[in-house]
Structures are given as structure tokens and as C-alpha cells.
Amino acid sequence: xxxxxxxxxxxxxxxxxxxxxxxxxxxxxxxxxxxxxxxxxxxxxxxxxxxxxxxxxxxxxxxxxxxxxxxxxxxxxxxxxxxxxxxxxxxxxxxxxxxxxxxxxxxxxxxxxx
Amino acid sequence: xxxxxxxxxxxxxxxxxxxxxxxxxxxxxxxxxxxxxxxxxxxxxxxxxxxxxxxxxxxxxxxxxxxxxxxxxxxxxxxxxxxxxxxxxxxxxxxxxxxxxxxxxxxxxxxxxxxxxxxxxxxxxxxxxxxxxxxxxxxxxxxxxxxxxxxxxxxxxxxxxx
Amino acid sequence: xxxxxxxxxxxxxxxxxxxxxxxxxxxxxxxxxxxxxxxxxxxxxxxxxxxxxxxxxxxxxxxxxxxxxxxxxxxxxxxxxxxxxxxxxxxxxxxxxxxxxxxxxxxxxxxxxxxxxxxxxxxxxxxxxxxxxxxxxxxxxxxxxxxxxxxxxxxxxxxxxxxxxxxxxxxxxxxxxxxxxxxxxxxxxxxxxxxxxxxxxxxxxxxxxxxxxxxxxxxxxxxxxxxxxxxxxxxxxxxxxxxxxxxxxxxxxxxxxxxxxxxxxxxxxxxxxxxxxxxxxxxxxxxxxxxxxxxxxxxxxxxxxxxxxxxxxxxxxxxxxxxxxxxxxxxxxxxxxxxxxxxxxxxxxxxxxxxxxxxxxxxxxxxxxxxxxxxxxxxxxxxxxxxxxxxxxxxxxxxxxxxxxxxxxxxxxxxxxxxxxxxxxxxxxxxxxxxxxxxxxxxxxxxxxxxxxxxxxxxxxxxxxxxxxxxxxxxxxxxxxxxxxxxxxxxxxxxxxxxxxxxxxxxxxxxxxxxxxxxxxxxxxxxxxxxxxxxxxxxxxxxxxxxxxxxxxxxxxxxxxxxxxxxxxxxxxxxxxxxxxxxxxxxxxxxxxxxxxxxxxxxxxxxxxxxxxxxxxxxxxxxxxxxxxxxxxxxxxxxxxxxxxxxxxxxxxxxxxxxxxxxx
Numbered sequence: 001x002x003x004x005x006x007x008x009x010x011x012x013x014x015x016x017x018x019x020x021x022x023x024x025x026x027x028x029x030x031x032x033x034x035x036x037x038x039x040x041x042x043x044x045x046x047x048x049x050x051x052x053x054x055x056x057x058x059x060x061x062x063x064x065x066x067x068x069x070x071x072x073x074x075x076x077x078x079x080x081x082x083x084x085x086x087x088x089x090x091x092x093x094x095x096x097x098x099x100x101x102x103x104x105x106x107x108x109x110x111x112x113x114x
Numbered sequence: 115x116x117x118x119x120x121x122x123x124x125x126x127x128x129x130x131x132x133x134x135x136x137x138x139x140x141x142x143x144x145x146x147x148x149x150x151x152x153x154x155x156x157x158x159x160x161x162x163x164x165x166x167x168x169x170x171x172x173x174x175x176x177x178x179x180x181x182x183x184x185x186x187x188x189x190x191x192x193x194x195x196x197x198x199x200x201x202x203x204x205x206x207x208x209x210x211x212x213x214x215x216x217x218x219x220x221x222x223x224x225x226x227x228x229x230x231x232x233x234x235x236x237x238x239x240x241x242x243x244x245x246x247x248x249x250x251x252x253x254x255x256x257x258x259x260x261x262x263x264x265x266x267x268x269x270x271x272x273x274x275x276x
Numbered sequence: 277x278x279x280x281x282x283x284x285x286x287x288x289x290x291x292x293x294x295x296x297x298x299x300x301x302x303x304x305x306x307x308x309x310x311x312x313x314x315x316x317x318x319x320x321x322x323x324x325x326x327x328x329x330x331x332x333x334x335x336x337x338x339x340x341x342x343x344x345x346x347x348x349x350x351x352x353x354x355x356x357x358x359x360x361x362x363x364x365x366x367x368x369x370x371x372x373x374x375x376x377x378x379x380x381x382x383x384x385x386x387x388x389x390x391x392x393x394x395x396x397x398x399x400x401x402x403x404x405x406x407x408x409x410x411x412x413x414x415x416x417x418x419x420x421x422x423x424x425x426x427x428x429x430x431x432x433x434x435x436x437x438x439x440x441x442x443x444x445x446x447x448x449x450x451x452x453x454x455x456x457x458x459x460x461x462x463x464x465x466x467x468x469x470x471x472x473x474x475x476x477x478x479x480x481x482x483x484x485x486x487x488x489x490x491x492x493x494x495x496x497x498x499x500x501x502x503x504x505x506x507x508x509x510x511x512x513x514x515x516x517x518x519x520x521x522x523x524x525x526x527x528x529x530x531x532x533x534x535x536x537x538x539x540x541x542x543x544x545x546x547x548x549x550x551x552x553x554x555x556x557x558x559x560x561x562x563x564x565x566x567x568x569x570x571x572x573x574x575x576x577x578x579x580x581x582x583x584x585x586x587x588x589x590x591x592x593x594x595x596x597x598x599x600x601x602x603x604x605x606x607x608x609x610x611x612x613x614x615x616x617x618x619x620x621x622x623x624x625x626x627x628x629x630x631x632x633x634x635x636x637x638x639x640x641x642x643x644x645x646x647x648x649x650x651x652x653x654x655x656x657x658x659x660x661x662x663x664x665x666x667x668x669x670x671x672x673x674x675x676x677x678x679x680x681x682x683x684x685x686x687x688x689x690x691x692x693x694x695x696x697x698x699x700x701x702x703x704x705x706x707x708x709x710x711x712x713x714x715x716x717x718x719x720x721x722x723x724x725x726x727x728x729x730x731x732x733x734x735x736x737x738x739x740x741x742x743x744x745x746x747x748x749x750x751x752x753x754x755x756x757x758x759x760x761x762x763x764x765x766x767x768x769x770x771x772x773x774x775x776x777x778x779x780x781x782x783x784x785x786x787x788x789x790x791x792x793x794x795x796x797x798x799x800x801x802x803x804x805x806x807x808x809x810x811x812x813x814x815x816x817x818x819x820x821x822x823x824x825x826x827x828x829x830x831x832x833x834x835x836x837x838x839x840x841x842x843x844x845x846x847x848x849x850x851x852x853x854x855x856x857x858x859x860x861x862x863x864x865x866x867x868x869x870x871x872x873x874x875x876x877x878x879x880x881x882x883x884x885x886x887x888x889x890x891x892x893x894x895x896x897x898x899x900x901x902x903x904x905x906x907x908x909x910x911x912x913x914x915x916x917x918x919x920x921x922x923x924x925x926x927x928x929x930x931x932x933x934x935x936x937x938x939x940x
Contacts, residue, residue: 035134037210085265092273110917
């Protein structure tokens with residue numbers, strides 16, 4: 001199965017311009033940022049962050065495709081690892097916040113004001 | 115492959131957009147999963163099959179499920195959907211939209227004004243990635259495992275009921 | 277241990293009285309204080325004797341004895357006695373010692389200070405006998421004598437300045453002796469502040485000398501100044517001017533004379549000792565001591581003479597219009613010191629010191645008599661309420677003694693010492709190179725005024741019909757208050773014969789004693805021909821001056837008798853007129869100096885102090901702190917504590933950076 005996919009991939013020789021890949025990545029990052037700024041619920045913020053991270057990962061893959069090396073993919077792997085750790089800890093924090101403040105509204109949590 | 119790329123890119127964009135703008139958490143999550151799948155297809159079309167698979171397994175499979183679990187644990191009911199709608203009035207969209215579009219425009223300007231370069235058609239298989247991981251980026255691997263350990267312990271401690 | 281023997285007794289006496297005065301009885305205190313001054317006087321005699329012996333052949337037999345202190349001689353042949361105690365300040369090349377130097381000039385001064393001081397201490401033991409602060413009084417008096425002796429004996433200007441300040445402090449303490457009365461404290465402060473102006477100028481002069489000459493020893497200053505500066509050099513003129521201002525302050529000359537009339541708030545012995553005989557003459561002594569510098573600045577010499585003459589005249593007028601018994605004498609002191617300054621200004625330094633000596637005697641006598649009168653009339657000081665105290669049961673002895681004093685002040689011819697010293701000044705004011713007929717004219721007119729106000733004073737107290745105060749019970753003075761006055765009266769009559777003019781015998785005992793010190797001066801007391809064409813011309817001129825002075829004094833007595841005894845009503849009518857009232861008001865207030873200073877200095881200063889009372893400078897500093905606080909408040913608006921605000925700021929920053937980087 002893997003070989004078939006690979007050969008199928010090789011037979012398609014028309015390549016995507018790198019700038020287009022980066023453009024898509026930029027759009028995804030922008031959408032993620034938009035989500036972080038827009039939403040007040042912490043969980044939605046977290047999800048928007050994931051979108052942005054994906055955009056970054058796509059940019060790296062584009063770079064890897066440009067140069068034909070594995071370095072970009074390795075980096076995306078690391079991004080994923082970091083995203084996993086981040087989501088885990090972030091969700092644990094969200095759980096704590098919900099237990100203490102009974103709300104997930106980020107605007108309510110302003111004890112550090114002043 | 116190029117067609118695949120553009121198509122999945124479009125799906126990813128739309129799905130992401132929908133994901134961040136839904137009021138119901140579950141809807142948003144599912145749209146996000148869809149977006150992740152589309153991004154995985156993008157990866158594939160760019161010659162990164164290994165990472166496409168990983169994207170699906172780790173990201174869509176593990177991370178999103180994790181968020182799902184937590185959502186279930188929080189057990190937010192219908193009142194939460196009403197509240198979410200309440201939290202997204204018309205005027206809240208303005209500033210984020212402006213900023214995000216500015217960001218997009220700037221980066222697009224930067225990206226598209228550079229000289230055009232083509233990606234290579236050949237895909238880089240798991241073997242190459244593995245070799246790179248365990249030779250050049252070995253330290254990174256170790257650090258990543260430490261990071262995961264830290265995240266594990268932290269999440270456990272922080273999430274525990276006091 | 278020779279010269280310090282003069283300074284030690286009063287200093288120790290003051291210390292003992294300060295520490296234990298409260299526990300001693302009155303008799304013990306008086307004995308201690310007077311003994312201290314007496315010891316000082318004996319030490320003065322002992323140390324001055326060999327100096328006198330070197331001058332007068334009649335005393336030369338003494339000089340061989342081992343008993344007397346060692347006399348050295350300077351290069352110019354001036355004999356002196358020296359004692360160095362220890363080095364006080366040693367900075368770089370500047371070496372200041374606690375050292376004493378006694379030459380003829382200093383010998384004269386210490387004999388006057390200790391002699392007159394002893395008599396006044398004895399008088400004060402009687403005068404202040406009823407005062408509860410007896411011990412404190414004599415402590416301050418002894419301290420004063422010690423400080424004055426330090427001033428006179430100092431061999432360097434810094435130690436002189438120490439003595440200068442010391443007498444200033446004692447003056448303050450003694451003027452404000454009865455401190456429970458606020459007016460006395462105010463008078464004391466006024467004296468101190470006004471003399472401070474002079475002291476500051478003096479200090480500046482000392483700084484200049486130290487900077488340019490590197491030394492402040494008086495002999496080294498004299499020689500160094502001659503080496504470094506030419507006559508008329510701006511620096512030495514400035515130094516001399518600053519020294520003059522210092523002298524003007526301490527000696528109460530125009531324009532710093534305003535403190536002396538108010539200083540009469542102190543007890544009468546204080547007025548006699550400090551503000552007549554000794555402290556106010558410190559300025560004269562200073563100029564005489566530093567005559568080398570003054571002789572190098574002819575402009576300042578002229579200023580000295582002008583200041584002296586002007587002050588003498590203004591104060592003479594003011595004395596004529598006073599009605600307080602002591603204020604008349606205060607203005608008289610100012611006027612007489614003006615005479616001394618005039619003498620200094622024309623280069624007749626020894627003559628000025630001669631007048632200083634005679635003035636010490638008769639002015640102290642007058643003050644003590646005033647004290648006796650006031651004491652007898654239970655504290656009355658208004659002249660208009662006195663009168664007729666000469667007769668009968670009243671105060672005949674005091675009247676006789678006061679008559680001697682007044683006569684000497686007026687310079688009654690031939691019999692009083694004041695005549696000889698004043699005449700010497702008048703004669704010197706004509707002589708080249710510094711003499712000028714205008715000075716002579718001014719001094720002659722003032723001499724006339726002097727006689728007028730002196731005898732006005734005498735007649736208003738002792739002659740005529742008794743006033744309201746005299747009719748009451750008259751308190752007879754104690755013996756202790758009379759006999760010192762007798763001693764002073766003897767001096768007032770006899771001291772003058774130490775220096776007689778050529779026309780009357782030419783006995784120059786004092787001149788021979790003092791002149792070697794002033795060898796650099798252009799002319800000395802009783803000089804050769806005195807700048808006239810020939811000896812005969814000089815003789816005639818001298819006779820003319822003497823005749824004029826004598827005539828002035830005698831006419832003055834007659835006029836005073838006419839206006840103040842026989843026809844006082846005529847004078848009253850004159851005073852009622854507009855011009856009369858104006859003149860009287862001007863003269864009584866001392867020509868309005870107090871009012872002018874009040875307007876020009878005191879009011880603005882008080883206004884400034886009120887302005888600064890709330891410390892506006894603090895507000896400037898507070899404003900800086902306030903700005904910081906305000907900006908902190910402003911900036912803390914950004915700390916909303918909200919996640920989304922921070923995220924928005926982050927994104928905004930990213931946009932900014934991208935814009936900057938991507939700018940085409």
C-alpha cells in the first residue's frame with residue numbers, strides 16, 4: 001500500500017509553487033489568530049491555537065518539499081510533540097480554572113488587573 | 115498532486131474558519147478535526163506521507179480527542195451554547211477581523227513578492243525522516259521526550275482534584 | 277609663659293564662673309573676677325615694662341634685670357616680646373600659630389584694656405550687686421577681657437579674627453544680658469548681625485591675603501605685601517577695602533553704625549567697657565596693626581578719612597537730639613571713633629591711638645557716671661526728667677567727676693587730655709600727604725558739636741531746676757561705684773600730658789613710644805615742619821589750629837549754658853517750627869539709617885522668608901515624584917488582567933514589526 005501511494009505520488013510531476021504553500025500557511029495562521037482574539041471561551045481559544053500551529057506546520061512541510069530534505073518534516077514532528085504537551089497542560093489548567101472560578105470566560109479572569 | 119493540494123487547502127481554510135466561529139463546542143471541535151484531515155492531505159500532496167499519517171494519528175486522533183474528553187468532563191449543557199452566542203455580539207468581530215486581515219495581507223505580500231520557486235515532486239519517506247531524526251536531530255528527540263514527560267507530570271498534577 | 281599670662285587669668289576666671297558661678301557667693305564672684313583682671317593688668321605692666329625701658333632712657337636701668345621678659349628687636353629696630361604657644365593650623369604652606377606678639381602699639385592697648393577694664397569691673401561689682409545673675413555677668417565680662425586681649429596680642433590675623441569674633445559673641449551675650457526682655461535680645465541680635473557684615477568682609481580680606489601671600493602672620497603680611505604688590509595695586513586696594521569694612525562694622529562707623537545706639541540696652545558697665553573703651557576700638561586697632569597694607573592703598577586711606585569725618589559729623593548731630601542718657605553717649609562714641617578713623621586716614625596712626633587712649637578714660641567715666649545717675653534715680657533714663665542733681669543732697673561727687681569727663685570730651689583747653697589728643701588729630705589732618713583742609717573743617721565743626729552735646733548732657737542732668745525724677749528720693753552710690761570713677765577722672769585729666777604739641781612744650785613721650793612701629797608711615801606724631809615751608813610757618817599754623825579748637829570748645833560751653841540752662845524755652849520754640857521738627861526727627865533717629873535699612877534689607881528678607889516658609893523648592897522635587905506616579909497610573913491602564921487584551925497587544929506588536937521589516 002505504501003509503495004503504491006509513493007509511486008502514485010512520483011508519477012504526478014507538476015509541483016506546487018512554494019509561495020502558494022506559504023500563502024496557505026499564512027492564511028491558516030491568520031485564521032488561528034483571529035480565533036484567539038475573537039473568542040472569550042478558553043477552550044475555543046485553545047482550538048484556535050491548534051489551527052495556527054497547523055498553519056506553521058504546513059509552512060515547514062512546504063519548506064521540506066522545496067528542498068527535498070527530511071529536516072522540515074522532523075521539525076513538524078517536534079511541533080506536534082510540543083502541541084501535545086501544550087494541550088495536555090492547557091486542558092489541565094482549564095479544568096482547574098473551571099473548578100475554582102466556575103466559568104471559562106477569559107474576560108472574567110482579571111485578578112491581575114492594575 | 116497539485117490539484118489535491120489546492121483542494122485540501124481550500125477545505126482546510128473553510129473548515130478552520132468554521133471551527134473558530136461556532137458557538138457550540140462540539141461543532142467547533144468536529145470542524146477542527148475536518149480541518150486537520152485536510153491539512154494532512156496537504157502534507158501528503160507535498161510529499162510528506164509519514165507526517166500526513168502522524169498528523170492524523172497524533173493531532174486529530176489524540177489531541178482532539180483529549181479536548182473532547184475535557185469537554186465531556188466539564189459537562190457544559192445547553193445554557194453554555196446560549197452563553198456562547200451571547201459572548202459573540204456583532205461588535206466583537208471588528209477588531210479581530212481587522213487585525214487578522216492585516217496579518218494576512220502583510221504575510222501574503224511578503225510571501226508572494228519573493229521570487230517564485232517550485233516544490234519538488236518527490237516525496238520524502240519515513241525512512242529518510244527516521245534517519246534524520248536519529249542522527250542529526252537526536253538531541254531534539256531526547257528533548258522532545260523530556261518535554262512530553264514534563265507535560266505529562268504537569269497535566270497530572272494540575273488536573274488533579276484538590 | 278610671658279604674654280599668655282595676660283590672657284590666662286580672665287579666661288580661667290570665666291571658665292570657673294561658668295562652671296561654679298551658681299554656687300559661689302557674690303563676694304567670691306566679684307573677688308574672683310576682679311582679681312583675674314587685676315592679674316592680667318599686672319602681667320601687662322610686667323611685659324610692657326621692658327618695652328618702655330627701651331624707649332625711655334630714664335627707665336633703662338630696669339632693662340638689665342633678669343626679672344623682665346625677653347625683648348627681641350625686628351630688623352627695623354622695633355622692639356617686641358614674642359610668645360608662641362603651639363601651631364594651630366598647618367595646611368600646605370599656611371602655618372597659623374597660637375602666638376602672641378607685644379610691641380608698643382599692643383602694649384598701649386593691653387594696658388588700656390586691662391587698666392580700664394579693672395576699674396569697670398570694680399564699678400560693676402557695686403552696680404550689679406542687686407542683680408540675680410551676678411555670676412553670669414562676671415563670667416561674660418571676664419570672657420570678654422580674655423577675647424579682647426587675644427585680639428590685641430595675636431601675632432597672626434587668624435588669631436586676631438578669633439579674638440574679633442570672641443568679643444562679638446561677648447557683646448551679644450552682654451547686650452542681651454537681661455534676656456527676659458525681648459527688646460534686649462533684639463538689640464543683641466542687631467548688634468551681632470550688623471557686625472557680621474563687617475566680619476564677613478574681614479574674612480574675605482583674610483582669604484585674599486592667604487591666597488596671595490601664603491601667610492597670615494602680621495609681620496610676614498607686611499613684608500610680603502610690599503614685595504608682591506605695588507602701591508595702588510587693585511588687589512591690595514581690595515584687601516584694604518575689605519579690612520576697612522570689617523573695621524567699620526566693629527567700630528560702628530557709617531554705614532554700619534546702627535547697632536551701637538540700640539546696644540545701650542545692656543547694663544551700663546557693659547556699655548562702658550565694650551561699647552566705649554575697648555571693643556569698638558578694635559577697628560581702629562585693626563587698621564593700625566595692618567597699616568602696611570593700608571599705606572599701599574591710598575584710595576582706601578582717603579576712604580578711611582572720609583568715613584571717619586562723615587561719621588563724626590553725623591553722629592555729632594544725632595547726639596544733640598537724643599533724650600536717653602546713654603544714647604547721647606553712644607552717638608558720642610561713634611563720633612569720637614570717627615575722629616580716630618580720620619586720624620588713621622591721614623596716616624597719623626599714633627595720634628589715633630593717643631585719642632583712643634584718652635577716649636577710653638573719659639568715655640568710660642561718662643558711662644559710669646550715667647550709670648550712677650540712673651541707678652540713683654531708680655532706673656530713670658530720660659534726660660528731660662532730670663536736672664539739678666549737682667546741688668545739695670543729690671550727687672555732688674558724681675557731678676564733679678562727670679564734669680571732668682564732659683570737659684575732656686569737649687576738649688577744654690590745656691587741662692583735659694581730650695584737648696591734647698583732639699588737637700593732635702586736627703593738626704595731623706592738615707599735613708601731607710594725606711591731609712586735607714576739608715577734613716580739618718569737618719572735624720572742627722564736629723568739635724563744636726561735641727562741646728554742645730556734651731554740655732547739653734551735663735547741664736540737663738546736673739544743672740538747672742530739678743526735673744520730675746530728680747525730685748524723688750535719690751539713691752546715693754556705693755563707694756565701689758565712686759572710686760573707680762575717680763581713677764578714670766585722674767586719667768582723663770593727666771594722660772593728655774604724655775604727648776603735647778610743639779607749641780606747648782613738645783613732650784613726645786607717647787610719640788617716641790609708638791612711632792617706631794609706624795616707621796613706614798609718611799609722618800608721625802609731631803613730625804618735622806609738618807609739611808609747611810618753615811618751622812615758623814608750621815608753628816603759626818599749629819597755633820592757629822589750637823586756637824580754633826580751644827575757641828570752639830569754650831564758645832560751645834557758653835552756648836550750651838545759654839541754650840540749655842538759661843533759655844531753654846527759646847530752643848523749645850525753635851523745635852516747634854516745621855524745620856525744627858524735621859531736623860529734630862532726623863537727628864534723633866540717627867539720620868534715618870535704621871528706617872532705610874528696614875526698608876531695603878529687612879522687609880524684603882522677611883518677605884522672602886515668608887515666601888519660602890512653605891518650602892517651594894520641595895514642590896519641585898515633589899513634582900518629579902508626582903510625574904512618575906502619574907505616568908505610572910496612566911500606564912497601569914494597560915494592565916487589564918485580561919488574556920485577550922494581552923493577545924491583542926501581542927498581535928498588534930507583530931503587525932508593527934512586520935510592517936517595519938517589510939517596508940519597501
